[in-house]
Amino acid sequence: MIQCQWCHAQNQPGTTSCQTCGAPLDEKDKVSDSGWREAPRLRDMTEFRFSGSTCQVEGELVPVAEIALHPQDGVYFEHHVLLWKDESVPLSSLNTGGGMKRTIGGMPHIVTVANGPGRIAFSRDAPGELVVLPLHPGMELDVREHAFLVASHSIQYSFVRIKGLVNLLHGGSGMYMDRFVTTGYPGMLLLHGNGNVLERTLRPGEKILVEPGGFLYKDSTVQMQAQQMPLKTGLMRHGMYLAEMTGPGRVGIQSMYVHHHAE
Amino acid sequence: MNTYICRYCRQPSDPNSPTCPMCGAPVDIRSVVSDSGWVAQPPIKDMARIQFGQSHVQIAGTTVPTAEFTLAPDDWIYFSHHVLLWTEPQTRLTNMPMRGAWNRKMAGMPLVMVEGRGPGHIALSDNHAGEVVALPLQHNQQIWVREHRFLTATGNVRYDWHPTGIWYTTGSGDDQETHYPMGQYGDVFGAQGGPGLLLLHSPGNTFIRDLRHGQSLLIQPSALLYRDVTVRMALHLEYPRNMGFAFWHSRWSYRSIWVRLFGPGRVAVQSVYAPPEDTEMISSHSYATTHHW
Numbered sequence: 192m193i194q195c196q197w198c199h200a201q202n203q204p205g206t207t208s209c210q211t212c213g214a215p216l217d218e219k220d221k222v223s224d225s226g227w228r229e230a231p232r233l234r235d236m237t238e239f240r241f242s243g244s245t246c247q248v249e250g251e252l253v254p255v256a257e258i259a260l261h262p263q264d265g266v267y268f269e270h271h272v273l274l275w276k277d278e279s280v281p282l283s284s285l286n287t288g289g290g291m292k293r294t295i296g297g298m299p300h301i302v303t304v305a306n307g308p309g310r311i312a313f314s315r316d317a318p319g320e321l322v323v324l325p326l327h328p329g330m331e332l333d334v335r336e337h338a339f340l341v342a343s344h345s346i347q348y349s350f351v352r353i354k355g356l357v358n359l360l361h362g363g364s365g366m367y368m369d370r371f372v373t374t375g376y377p378g379m380l381l382l383h384g385n386g387n388v389l390e391r392t393l394r395p396g397e398k399i400l401v402e403p404g405g406f407l408y409k410d411s412t413v414q415m416q417a418q419q420m421p422l423k424t425g426l427m428r429h430g431m432y433l434a435e436m437t438g439p440g441r442v443g444i445q446s447m448y449v450h451h452h453a454e
Numbered sequence: 455m456n457t458y459i460c461r462y463c464r465q466p467s468d469p470n471s472p473t474c475p476m477c478g479a480p481v482d483i484r485s486v487v488s489d490s491g492w493v494a495q496p497p498i499k500d501m502a503r504i505q506f507g508q509s510h511v512q513i514a515g516t517t518v519p520t521a522e523f524t525l526a527p528d529d530w531i532y533f534s535h536h537v538l539l540w541t542e543p544q545t546r547l548t549n550m551p552m553r554g555a556w557n558r559k560m561a562g563m564p565l566v567m568v569e570g571r572g573p574g575h576i577a578l579s580d581n582h583a584g585e586v587v588a589l590p591l592q593h594n595q596q597i598w599v600r601e602h603r604f605l606t607a608t609g610n611v612r613y614d615w616h617p618t619g620i621w622y623t624t625g626s627g628d629d630q631e632t633h634y635p636m637g638q639y640g641d642v643f644g645a646q647g648g649p650g651l652l653l654l655h656s657p658g659n660t661f662i663r664d665l666r667h668g669q670s671l672l673i674q675p676s677a678l679l680y681r682d683v684t685v686r687m688a689l690h691l692e693y694p695r696n697m698g699f700a701f702w703h704s705r706w707s708y709r710s711i712w713v714r715l716f717g718p719g720r721v722a723v724q725s726v727y728a729p730p731e732d733t734e735m736i737s738s739h740s741y742a743t744t745h746h747w
Contacts, residue, residue, distance in 0.1 A: 221501050223514050223522050225542070225575040229500070232516075252517070252583075318517050318583040386518025386579065401540045405579075423549050424535050425565050431535055435543075446539060446579040447518040 196220045197231050198325045212323040213239040213248060223389075230322050230388035230443070239323065241343050241379035244307065246323075254321045255314040256341060256381055260307025265344035270303045272313045272340055272383075280309035285348075302348065313341050315383040322382040322407070322443065326373040331411035334369040338382050338407055338445075346371050346378035353415075370411065382408060386447030393438025400433040404448030410440030461485055462495060462662070464720075465590050473502040477588040478513055488661075495660035495722070497585045504588050506608050506651040509572060511588075519586045520579040521605060521653055525572025532613070533606040534564040537578040537655075545574030569609070578606055580655035584726065587660055587679070589652040591645035599680045601637035603654045603724075611650035614642045620675060620689050620713060622739035630737070635675035635689075635711055635730040642683065654679065658726035665717025672712040677727035682719030689742035690714040709736075714743060 192201040193216050200211035207217050214231035221229040233248040240246075243261030248254050255274055258266060267285060276282075284301045305311050326332065326346055333351065342348065350367045371380050382388075384407050393399060393413060400418065409415065418435040436442050458469035463477035473480055478498035486494040498504075498513040508526035513519050520539055523531060532550050541547065550567040570576045589597055591611060607613065618640045623632045643652050656679050665671060665685060672690055681687070690712040711730045715721055 221514070223501065223512050224503075224510075224524050225522060225577075227514065227522070227577075229514060320517070386583070387515030387520065389514060389520070398543050399540055400543060402538055405539050420547060422535065422547055422568055423566050433538075433541070444540060446515055446520045447581050447583070448539075 198323070200325065208234065208237050208239070210239055211241075211325050213237040213246070214323070225391075227389040227391045227444075230320060230384065230390060233321055233323070241325070242345070242376075244343075246379070246381070248321055249312075250314075252318050253314055253316065254319075255312050256321055257310060257312040258341070259310050260305065262308040265304055265306040266311070266341050267302045267304045267344060267348065268313055268341040269337070269339070270301075272315055273303070274312045274314045276305065276311040277309040280305050280307070280311050304344070313381075315340060317383070317385045317447070319383055319385040319445065319447065320388055322384050322388050324380045324382065324408070326371060326378045326380055328373050328375060328377060330373050332371045332380065332408055333411050333413075333415075334371065334380075334382060334408045335406055336367055336369060338384070339369050339371075340381040340383045342371060342380045343378040345376040346373050346380060382443075384443070384445040386445050388443060388445055390441055390443045392441050393436060395439040397438040399436050399442065401436055401442070401444055402448060403432065403434045405444040405446070406434055406436075406442075407445045408441075408443040409436065410442075413438060413440035413442055461493075463588065463590050465592070473499050475503070475505050476590040478502040478504045478586075479588075492661040492663050492723075495585070495587060495656075495662055498588065504590075504651065506590075506649075511651070511653070513586055514577075515579075517583050518579055518581070520577050521586055522575060522577040523570070523606075524575055525570065527573045530569055530571040530609040531576075531606045532567045532569045532609065533578055534604070535566070535568050536564065537580055537605055538568065539577045539579045541570065541576040542574045545576045546571040567613075578653075580605060580657075582655065582657035582726065584655060584657040584724070585660055587654045587656050587722070589654065589680070591643065591650045591652055593645055593648055596642055596644035596683045597652065597680055598683050598685075599641040599643060599652075599654060600676070600678050601639055601641060603656065603679055604641055604643075605653040605655045607643055607652045608650045610645060610647050611652055612644045612646050614644070615639045616642060618687075619740055620687065622689065622691075622711070622736045622742075624734035624736060626737055631734075633730065636678060636713060656722075656724040658724050660722055660724055662720060662722045664720050665715060667718040669717040671715045671721070673715065673721075673723055674727045674729060675711065675713045676729070677723045677725070678713060678715075679722040679724045681715065681721045684717075685719035685721055686716040687713050688716075689740050691736065691739070691742050691744045693744075693746045695747040 195209035197214040198212040460467040460474040462479040509529040692710040
C-alpha cells in the first residue's frame with residue numbers, strides 16, 4: 192500500500208493520485224528548508240472519492256471542483272461559489288445562526304445545500320489552488336472567512352468569533368472564522384487558497400508570525416493572537432500587526448492575500 | 455575553470471546544477487526566443503535555492519511564488535512591509551529610514567522599508583500571479599527597476615530612486631492633471647562592497663531582450679520591469695490616421711502612449727500591465743517623439 196503524504200490515507204500500489212484527496216503519489220513532497228510543505232498541486236482531471244460521491248478537479252489556474260453526488264450524499268457551500276449544476280440537483284438553504292452578528296461580520300447567514308444524485312461544480316474567482324482536507328471524526332479545523340469552497344454534509348459547520356479587541360481591530364483575519372468539526376463520520380472539506388498554499392505543523396509551544404491576510408486555516412489546537420511589531424509602516428503609522436500562531440497543530444497559509452491594515 | 459555563463463542573469467554559473475545558483479533559472483532547458491528576439495525568462499523552479507553570502511533564498515510555489523530566506527547571523531535583507539508573508543520570532547525586524555518621505559508619499563511609494571536580520575527564516579510574496587525574478591548584481595553594477603516591482607534586496611545593495619522623466623498633462627486651469635504612465639519615480643539598485651542579490655516580482659510572464667547601441671523599441675510604459683542603466687527612455691505619442699470619424703477621435707481617444715527605449719543594454723518586460731488612460735487631450739508632456747499616421 193502507498194500512504195499519501197498529504198492526508199495519510201492508504202492507496203493501492205500503482206495508483207498515481209490519492210483516492211481520498213487527489214494528491215499526486217508519484218511526486219516528491221515539496222518541503223522548504225524551514226519546514227513549510229506545499230499543498231499538493233492537483234493534476235487537471237484528478238478524481239477522488241468521499242462517501243459515495245466523486246470529486247473531479249478541472250483546470251490549474253482557477254481550478255473547478257466538479258462533484259458527482261451519490262443519491263445519499265449532500266454538500267454545502269456559499270451560494271456565490273456555485274459555477275454550474277445539473278438541473279435536477281435540488282438546492283436548499285441552511286441557516287448558520289448568528290443573525291445580526293454575521294451581518295456585521297460580513298458573513299453569510301445561510302449556506303446552500305445541494306443533494307444528490309447529480310453533478311454540481313464550484314470555483315472561486317482568483318488564481319490559486321484547491322486544498323483538499325479530508326476530516327476524520329474528532330477533527331476541528333478553523334478556516335479564514337470566505338476561503339471555504341465546499342464541504343460534505345457529514346461535517347458540522349459553525350463559526351467562532353475572533354476574541355480580543357486587538358485581534359478584531361488589527362488581526363486582519365476578519366471578525367469570525369469558520370469552524371468545521373467532524374463527529375460521527377469522516378468528511379471532505381475543500382478550500383480555495385489564493386496563489387500558492389503552504390502548510391506547516393507546529394510543535395507544542397512553537398511559534399510562527401504570519402501576515403494576517405496570509406492565514407488560511409489551522410487546527411483548532413493552534414492559538415492565534417495578533418502581535419504588534421515594533422515597526423513603522425508610514426509617516427504616522429506605528430505598529431504593524433502579525434498573527435502569532437502557537438502550536439501544536441497545522442497552519443495553512445496562502446501566498447496571495449489582501450491587506451487590511453497597511454496601505 | 456568554470457566558463458558557463460547563465461544566459462538569464464549573465465553571471466558565471468554552475469552548469470552541473472539543475473538551476474543557476476545565482477538566479478535560480480533552470481540550466482537544463484533550451485532557450486525560448488520569439489521571432490522578434492524576446493527571450494522568455496523561465497520561471498524559477500519550485501524549491502530552487504539561490505545562494506548569497508552565507509545565506510540562501512528558496513523559491514516555493516509557481517502561481518504566486520514565495521521567497522523563503524534562510525539568513526545567516528551576519529546577513530540581512532530589506533523589503534517593504536507589504537510583502538512580508540511570515541517570519542520566525544527570532545528573525546530581527548527593524549525599520550530602515552528612507553529619504554524624501556513626503557515625495558515618496560505623494561508618488562505612492564512605500565515610505566519605510568523593513569530590515570530582516572539573521573539568524574532565522576523569513577518569507578516574502580507579492581499579491582499578483584506572476585514570477586519572482588532574481589537579479590544577482592556584481593560590485594558597482596546598477597539596474598533600474600519600475601516602481602512597485604521590488605520584492606527584496608540583500609543588505610549590500612544600495613537603493614536609490616529618481617524621477618522617471620516620463621509624464622504628460624491633460625486638462626487646463628484647475629482641471630489640469632499630470633500623468634506618469636510608468637510612475638513618477640523609478641528605483642535604482644546597485645551592489646556595493648561585493649556582489650548582491652535583488653529580487654523582483656513580475657506579474658504575468660517575463661521576457662528579456664538585448665538592445666544594440668542606438669536600437670530603439672516601443673513598449674507599454676507599465677510593462678517595463680527593469681532595464682540596464684545604459685538604456686535611455688523617452689515618451690512616444692502615436693496617433694492613428696483619421697478615417698473620416700470626428701477629428702477628436704484621432705486627437706486623443708485612440709492615441710497610443712508608448713515609452714521608447716534606446717539601447718545599448720538589457721530590458722525586461724512583464725506581460726501584465728495597465729494601459730494609460732486615454733480620455734483627454736494631452737496639453738504638455740516630457741520630451742517625446744510623435745507620429746501621426
